[in-house]
Amino acid sequence: MSNHENTPLSSAHHEEEDTPAVSSPKAGFLPIETNWFDRLFISVVIWVALSLLWFRFMEPIGLSIWISNAIALALAVLIISKG
């Protein structure tokens, strides 16, 4: 038994258990398994896309970019907490 526990595979298993929370996947409303860094990345991607689209279509009709930033921030909070 003790022999088994000292094998490299068993120690690798313990190392995996000790890894920080960034790599622990979570099942939220997103269609893929994500950790918090994935969700932060998705939020940044959406923020940039939304800002560019806002510059192109919404700002010319008088809507400030800060509205887009507020929407992106709300989406980011939602995605990071529930995604």
Added chain:
Amino acid sequence: MQSNRLGWILLAPTLVILFFFGVLPFIYVVYVSFHQWNPFAADPTMIFNGADNFRKIVFDTEFLNSVGVTVLFVLFAVISELVVGYILAQAFMKEFPGKAIFRTIHTLPLIMAPIIVGSVWKLMMTPSIGIIPHYLNEWFGITVNIGMSPVAAFTTIIVMDIWHWTPLVTLTLIAALVSLPPDPFKQAQIDGANKRQIFFHITVPMIAPAVVATVFIRLMDALRTVDEVWMLTGGGPGSATRFVGVHIFKEVFPKTNYGYGSTISVIVLYLTIVACWLLYVTMLAPRNKKE
């Protein structure tokens, strides 16, 4: 804990180099992208202009056109390279006379510098002296002039890219195919699976990580293609082959518009990351199990 520390110590030189040659220049480009800066103008100072460069870029028809042309080029080139590369990889898995020589010749384009590839193809495609327009005209009666016809120029660049980069795809896929275990294939044959079923249900899922890695590499390379295109067509005729890389080059060097050029670079990097991420999500990312 000990192995963690050792891991970080071993990684440290790479991380330091990456930080100075990757992360810092990236941060600098992002910083410059929020400025108006022409170092060769009468006033060479950097002027902070907020997100004005990004406001300008979404209305820049030349840039949007270059993105469209690049996306078309990437789609045609990468898909063709994948298909041709897979067919060649399967051919190289079998024994045939002259296989070693053919494989060496087939790999030669890979070791050529892109600028040389562009020069060679320019010589081959120049009307009156080029071998390709000459034989296309003599055998099929087709007149090809990449300086006049946008379609001919665009098609030639795709063919050149396929010629140059398919060997990379072939070599990667050969490595993936060689490492496949034979047992699932034997079991599928015993169970009566046909070749199509074996291909789609066993081969493709098993080589998917290698295919995605190859597509990542080719996608990133194709999105920043400059030198071959610059040598062959210079982005013309008109803007038919003005890919984003060529557009950035023209914006930064002849116009010395460093601020706006950096903005285009940041947007291209963003598009590259999003394209790779979408590819990863659709092909490899583990699905959420909601039960």
